Amino acid sequence: MSTTDALAFPPLLWGEEVTTDAFDHACQRALLGCDAGLVAYRITADVLQGALVFAPEVPLKQALSMLPLCGVGFQNALGVMAPPEVSVHLDWDGGIRINGAACGRFRCMASTSDPAQVPDWLVIGFTLPLIPESDRPGDTPDQTSLFAEGCAEVQPPALLEAWARHTLNWVNRWEDEGSRALHTDWRALAQDMGEEVTQNGLSGTFLGVDEDFGMLLRDGETTHLIPLTTLLDPAP
Known part of the structure; x- marks a missing residue:
């Protein structure tokens, strides 16, 4: 029986279960002109993948706020379902952190890489490992999986739903109220804020983000702005 029968998505969203990479599938469907709201997903014994197709009405520079927005939606979802001692944080570049260790990541692709252009489509997707990738998880203490962090009772289909x-709720808030609330919630979840980090070949102090979630990186006397567009996967 397909898990599609058991999944319930909110109005304006609908699911397509796939056996290949969910992000790649969503990007191909978007490229062929599918409507916004498609949720491609793949659920196996060891991984959960989900990818959402957007049809932005603003330039790519602003539309890529959907990357941190989808991350906040993920934290909201897992935060309710996981035991209270489990912490979920977000790397600026899309990484997911559970109890401080890396646990999957978000990716993004759009029809254009021009920050000033309104993209025909935008896809944000995530991959979440459910079990350790190796039999020796102690060899990679900075990498983890959902079930290894005390979340064995979390049902992947319910987490995807x-x-x-939560993501659709945040999209509605972002459209109606602007990005202030999203900025506030994302900052509370941001990994390594105020710490020394390396991004796109630059090293410095992660000061925060600009209004479009571009990274502000202080390197000595210089503050660099690294836009979210640098994180885009190349479109086919």
Whole structure:
């Protein structure tokens, strides 16, 4: 029986279960002109993948706020379902952190890489490992999986549904109220804020983000702005 029968998505969203990479599938569907709201997903014994197709009405520079927005939606979803001692944080570049260790990541692709152009489509997707990739997880203490962090009771299909609901709620808030609330919630979840980091070949102090979530990186006397567009996967 397909898990599609058991999944319930909020209005305006619908699911397509795939056996290949969910992000790649969503990008191909978007490239062929599918409507916004498609949630491609793949659920196996060892991984959960979800990818959402957007049809932005603003330039790419602003539209890529959907990357941190989808991350906040994920934290909201898992935060309700996981035990209270489990912490979820977000790397600026899309990485997911559970109890401080890397646990999957978000990716993004759009029809254009021009920050000033309104893209025909935008896809944000995530991959979440459910079990350790190796039999020796102690060899990679900075990498983890959902079930290894005390979340064995979390049901991946329910987590995917909750991610879709919370993400859609945030999209509605972002459209109606602007980005202030999203900035506030994302900053509370941001990994390494105020710490020394390396991004795009630059090293310095992660000061925060600009209004479009571009990274502000202080290197000595210089503050660099690294836009979210640098994180885009190349479109086919």
